[in-house]
Amino acid sequence: xxxxxTLQVAINxxxxxxxxxxxxxxxxxxxxxxxxxxxxxxxxxxxxxSNIASEVGTMRITEQIDALEIMGLNSxxxxxxxxxxxxxxxxPILSLLSTILGILGGFLIALSTDVVTVYDYIHGLHYAFVxxxxxxxxxxxxxFSVIITSISAFQGYYTFGGALEVGKSxxxxxxxxxxxxLLFNLILTKLLLT
Amino acid sequence: MIEVKNIDKYFGTxxxxxxxxxxxxxxxxxxxxxxSGSGKTVLLKSIIGLHIPEKGEIFFDNREFISAKLxxxxxxxxxxxxxFQGGALFTSLSVEENVMFPLNxxxxxxxxxxxxxxDFCLERVNIKxxxxxxxxxxxxxxxxxxxxxxxxxxxxxxxxCDEPNSGLDPQTAILIDQLIKEITTEYGITTIINTxxxxxxxxxxxxxxxxxxxxxxxxxxxxxIFNSDCKELNDFVFASxxxxxxxxxx
Ligand SMILES: Nc1ncnc2c1ncn2[C@@H]1O[C@H](COP(=O)(O)OP(=O)(O)OP(=O)(O)O)[C@@H](O)[C@H]1O
Ligand SMILES: [Mg+2]
Numbered sequence: 001x002x003x004x005x006t007l008q009v010a011i012n013x014x015x016x017x018x019x020x021x022x023x024x025x026x027x028x029x030x031x032x033x034x035x036x037x038x039x040x041x042x043x044x045x046x047x048x049x050s051n052i053a054s055e056v057g058t059m060r061i062t063e064q065i066d067a068l069e070i071m072g073l074n075s076x077x078x079x080x081x082x083x084x085x086x087x088x089x090x091x092p093i094l095s096l097l098s099t100i101l102g103i104l105g106g107f108l109i110a111l112s113t114d115v116v117t118v119y120d121y122i123h124g125l126h127y128a129f130v131x132x133x134x135x136x137x138x139x140x141x142x143x144f145s146v147i148i149t150s151i152s153a154f155q156g157y158y159t160f161g162g163a164l165e166v167g168k169s170x171x172x173x174x175x176x177x178x179x180x181x182l183l184f185n186l187i188l189t190k191l192l193l194t
Numbered sequence: 195m196i197e198v199k200n201i202d203k204y205f206g207t208x209x210x211x212x213x214x215x216x217x218x219x220x221x222x223x224x225x226x227x228x229x230s231g232s233g234k235t236v237l238l239k240s241i242i243g244l245h246i247p248e249k250g251e252i253f254f255d256n257r258e259f260i261s262a263k264l265x266x267x268x269x270x271x272x273x274x275x276x277x278f279q280g281g282a283l284f285t286s287l288s289v290e291e292n293v294m295f296p297l298n299x300x301x302x303x304x305x306x307x308x309x310x311x312x313d314f315c316l317e318r319v320n321i322k323x324x325x326x327x328x329x330x331x332x333x334x335x336x337x338x339x340x341x342x343x344x345x346x347x348x349x350x351x352x353x354x355c356d357e358p359n360s361g362l363d364p365q366t367a368i369l370i371d372q373l374i375k376e377i378t379t380e381y382g383i384t385t386i387i388n389t390x391x392x393x394x395x396x397x398x399x400x401x402x403x404x405x406x407x408x409x410x411x412x413x414x415x416x417x418x419i420f421n422s423d424c425k426e427l428n429d430f431v432f433a434s435x436x437x438x439x440x441x442x443x444x
Contacts, residue, residue: 062282070244070271
């Protein structure tokens, strides 16, 4: 993605009035602000969300959740809390990885083609860096990880019926997670950046 | 002792349990028998609170359960062992871990003591060389037996079994019946078994409740069951030629 982004920005910056280092800057900011937080979380909503919903849903229809309840456990917190904590740890790491790989991708383009020089690209990465953007990104990821895991777990937990309903819960989990993530993206951006 | 008083349970407009009362005694095998769909599972799940009846009271040794606070319910539930109709083993845990699970949650035994307890329980249900297998790798009957091992791991005061020996061969079924009978009398457990298997009723049933369309219409022991004049019960018990012959020979 970083490579494609860099290429496209470079190709479209045709005016000689625009400094070339803005290419590096735009790669950096796109990744930190949106791609590594929102886009990565949307992808994770599809992967992790459906996974959690079908796992918890299967536990529901095979009475494993009832078995937990009968032992006197609080099945909801026993099953769902660890998943939220795990997401709060892993999502930011994945997002960081995505930023690094994305910026590296742009760097490879700078290195291997002549749309932008390595110097300009690196200069752009340093230019007008706003540290708060990183904080903003981390805050968003934390919100999104809680949203995705709790919505998916909720959908799974309240599955009733059979295997067909587990499939439906899993689809609903992904759809609702994505919608709520996009909505919160707007709200958080409005609150934090303006 | 568990007492159920006048409970009603609806699913939408489907009136499943109708003003049902029953009492289940300690150290005895209490049985709930009845046709498929008569409401046995719903009754069992209502007693342990997985379904909430619309009306009625349930007492666990004089402790009212339905209106109790959630924390109190959890306390009572720690004294309950349950074998679900489908086993309900935790699919992500091995056989050993399944039986170990309640011990990990609620006992303060050492690791070695837990391991001993697990081995003991698995041995009692005749599971050998399967400790490390996962539920998906077991036969249906083995899953049932592991479920029983898990239910008795914590020495429960109340044991609920939803058709513990359906899907088992006659030999293993009798073994399971004997096992439940033994632990019931040995530890003074109040055991409630759902079944439609007349063999196990005859084998171990001390106190039998016959549920017909959500009503408890007959109660008695395995001797009285042959001499009752309740028509629905007779239709149920003497559905097979074998039991008709047995009746004639008594
Ligand atoms: N969760 C539920 N939601 C709605 N209806 C239910 C539910 N569980 C059971 N029922 C209804 O309650 C009735 C009794 O079902 P139950 O499972 O208690 O039968 P059963 O006596 O255990 O039968 P079996 O011997 O086949 O297990 C059935 O008519 C069933 O449709
Ligand atoms: Mg049933």
